[in-house]
Amino acid sequence: MAASSIEDLSRQFRAALDAASSPADLKAVRDDFLSRKQGRVTALVKSIATAPPEERRALGSLANALKQDIEEALDARDAVMLATAGPKDAVDVSLPARRPWVGRRHPLTQVRERVEDIFMAMGYQVIVGPEIEDDWHNFEALNMPASHPARDMQDTLYLSAPVPAPDNGRAATLLRTHTSGMQIRYMEAHDPPVRIIAPGRVYRRDNFDATHTPMFTQVEGLVVDEHISLGDLKGTLNAFAEEFFDAKVTTRFRPSFFPYTEPSAELDVECQGCSGRGCGLCKHTGWIEILGCGMVHPAVFEAVGYDANRYTGFAFGMGIERLALRLYGVDDIRMFYENDLRFLEQIAL
Ligand SMILES: [Zn+2]
Incomplete structure (x- = not known):
């Protein structure tokens, strides 16, 4: 050794x-x-x-x-x-990688955020409010007193029994049937000028079918100031439609009726599926309705203490599910709630 x-x-x-x-x-x-x-x-x-x-x-x-x-x-x-090393001996670095399963936000969330982004870029404030609402904010202050026939347009889910007039109002509680109550809540707490949108869930006693769900999502909008005109409404909503569909869209304002706006209209966009010629998507009308709107009714200003002689304004409301159906070309609203990953994974903005 x-x-x-x-x-x-x-x-x-x-x-x-x-x-x-x-x-x-x-x-x-x-x-x-x-x-x-x-x-x-x-x-x-x-x-x-x-x-x-x-x-x-x-x-x-x-x-x-x-x-x-x-x-x-x-x-x-x-x-x-x-x-x-070659593939026999070790990892073959040239093989395609396994794709990690990446989660994403739900399509309805993505559409809601898209709407919010568009209006925020126009200087709107996003506000939220309660889904359990009282009769005053959901109906009464929106120019729908207890006897008003417009209340029949909405199948309301009451949490406490409706109280007959003249003692109805704040006492009755319900699941809000629209986000329009947020107009009242905001105006009660703030002086003009107003420029808000209010997204949120709403509830109606509807069946669960291809075009209805008992719970869905709306975005309410409200603008109040001196000298607000129908031209402001049209300009704003046309700009929204073009941003939302990311294309030059043809729109039309079709006269309609809501108790809390006067005049009232519905905004249609030309069907992108058929360029207005008519197809299944647009029920062969060539047009697709995307929202309701109108100039704020003076009775609404009166309910919240605004001076109807000095101020004017416009309001609008749209359904997120409906917008999503149109944006993605989906024909059954239930797809958005069944949360089948095969469906959800196809949809990305
Ligand atoms: Zn069509």
């Missing part, structure tokens, strides 16, 4: 390492030199015990240095082989 045999072993290892051309070869070299039972370095270290005492310390440190060199050289070669 001498220092020269340690050098021999080092040379033998280098030769064996150079000859190794596969991970299997490399493992054989590792076993040959480092195996606990038969490894040549292990044997060398054991043999030091039989060397003359004055040489043991020097031999021991040489042997340890060799062992460390061998381990490092093997590890380095392992890493190189792994990086350059």
